[in-house]
Amino acid sequence: MGVKLGILGLGTVGTGTVQLLQDTTDRNPLLQEVEIYRVGVRSLDKPREVQLPEGVVTTDLESIVNDPEVDIVVEVIGGLEPARSLILQALKNGKHVVTANKAAIARFGDEIFTTANEAGVYVLLEAAVGGGIPVIQPLKQSLSVNRIHAVTGIVNGTTNYILTRMQQEGSNFEDVLVDAQRLGYAEADPTADVDGLDAGDKIAILASLAFGGRIHLEDVYAEGIRQVSKTDIAYAEKLGFVIKLLAIAKLHASDRSKLSVRVHPTLVPKAHPLASINGVYNAILVEGEPIGQVMLFGPGAGAGATASAVTSDILHLVATLKTSTANPNPLLACRHQDYCEIAPISELVTRFYTRFLTRDQSGVIGKLGTCFGNYGVSLESVVQTGFQGELAEIVVVTHDVKEGDFRQALAEIRELSAIDSIPSLLRVL
Template sequence: MPTLQLLLVKFGIRFVGVKLGILGLGTVGTGTVQLLQDNAGRHPLLRDVEIYRVGVRSLDKPRMVELPGAVLTTDLAAIVNDPQVDIVVEVIGGLEPARSLILKAIENGKHVVTANKAVISRFGDEIFTAANKAGVYVMLEAAVGGGIPVIQPLKQSLSVNRIHTVTGIVNGTTNYILTRMQTEGISFDDVLADAQKLGYAEADPTADVDGLDAADKIAILASLAFGGRIKLQDVYCEGIRQVSKTDIAYADKLGFVIKLLAIAKTVNLPPISPTLREATYASTPDHPISVRVHPTLVPKAHPLASINGVYNAILVEGEPIGQVMFFGPGAGAGATASAVSSDILNLVAALQTSTATPNPLLSCRHQDYCQITPLEELVTRFYTRFLTKDQPGVIGKLGTCFGKYSVSLESVVQTGFQGELAEIVVVTHDVREGDFRQALAEIRTLEAIDSIPSLLRVL
């Protein structure tokens, strides 16, 4: 915080003219500028915000907002180094130069607002360590749910709860694809091509359809919910390319819909002595968690089952609150600008009313890493579809193999034929994933098994 501002805060004098340096004037940057310029009827503190400098790639590009020529610059480094800038708003996306610019802004004592989930999920430990050392805030409401306010509720409103599960539909592209596959009975490839034409999917959809975007977001949510840092490489990630319209149809008959879920959940500790447990998990903020992204069969009665199209929702479960769900548009200029501007507003309030010590309810101050339970220790239900030769006793052989590895079956249904092959769908009760995988490995060796085209988890 600049010296003059510190003196004003110390003596309780209100100051005006918090100066923003905005990095990027794309969709989100433009939406943010539009919201800040059109501040009539909004919170009065927004009138204290000055759009001081805006960094762009080209000065000649036509824009949807009007800004004085002196405000625009192609020198992004000059913005984070400018002593007049109080808050740096990073909305350029990508890893570099975003990471370096954020770190330089922090080094220069500037507060940061970012919508960049990729940078936070990969370099959050470095960024927040630097911010804590410098005594500045890094605000990231827009990095996870677009316009859905979930970051500050996890930091503040829900902070007294013992959170045990965060489950989210946090990628609008995949939710749109799966919704259309469900409602129209068409294939993944056909819906993806249509989504790209409509602008719901990128030309290279890898980050969305392979679950990478959702993994970035659940890493951030898990860190906040469970009070520890998350290593992104520990987040299990599986996308939706393998989900077929056949599985969508079978799921519907069984009372489920298929969603790409991002899940962070506490794991029950094994039945060992308190002394051994303390020694085993001494380095964890609380106790082990699983953090994962994968397509999931969701019961139709579940709150997330009805979240369709490009919408997102995040379900938080804890004690004593029970269930709380945050729902809304997960992307778009207006939605994301709302979250970015909310963070700006919080910082303006902090600058005008607080001491030089950062408010711990706005900061991310945890230092330890969460212990992530290996996937083979996960206990969940499974849906599996087998193609088998039409021979007597096949279902019995499947049951024998599953029983050998303590896999209890909820249902086994022969659904029909694909050519000369019988199609068998199995749904299990809760089972340890490692045991289930061992059973499948043995089943694959059976002469009657042609293939296992589908393997999905069940919520």
């Protein structure tokens, strides 16, 4: 008995998925069991890179999720609506769902997984995080016996490409962004990428899997890379760091019942495994006990990579349906119901890099040290790096400090007559 697919969307990922499903030579024999039964598109007139039999393609997406013949719905249209409504309708109709939609899962995962559990069907989402990198199933299966301490990733190819170019060429953010848009690495509206929102969606999903609880997306701290300057990249280099946009989910330093879940540009020591991940590549570092460190690396986006993950999920489902239709496989389902408690960013304990522009007055460094000392901020290094016009530039790196205390010290420092501005504030891994 073949398994009938209803595919929603025939854009880049949808086309790549159809191509993989049609090219069965020297691939998994389970591909022979899959029938592309219906494909939903916005327009029938658009030229396509794939050939499909007459009657397969339709603009009526609702008819696909309501068709009793369809076994698996593959959602690759992206965005929040109508994707959410179509996924929910498919689940209510007893259909399994494969999706690449990290935005819908991160925002509506609670509703989607509750509906799937009630209907006794599966939602698979390997393609939602890390493109073609297999990370979802490893977290659910291969690594599930471990006590996970942290998941740290470079999970957005656009920002990694921009920061890599800035580092290698000494270019400005705006110049590289324009180039990335021209090359197709960045969207016309790059907000979701450069403001850290896309990475926020992905770390919410990874945190949920790694720590066995649902995540309120609004509790995830997200900060992007717009404020990272070529000056900071140059100073980071001198100090032995590279700057990466990291997505981090880890157990809270002082209260292990809480999580720290955040996205922000970070100074990464050059010896760290993530420091050498460049261009549009992604990598996810999982730390746990007893496994130690495991890093998954690969292309984080693109038709081939994402279609690979979507198709793998389809085959995973086909194998499960063939062998155990009456006994749902718990490793495919999302069973946890409780929400993780996420600590506010003010409770984060980390090191900081800060750049000050100061008026050329005597005793400025001493005054900085006094203000920091008032709030228990210990300084690892203080360097006066030179001048920008009339203003002296001072770069400070702290030891570990609670973010709330550090922010209070900065508020006091801003009031000092000698301080012109604080152009940069970055966390250090």
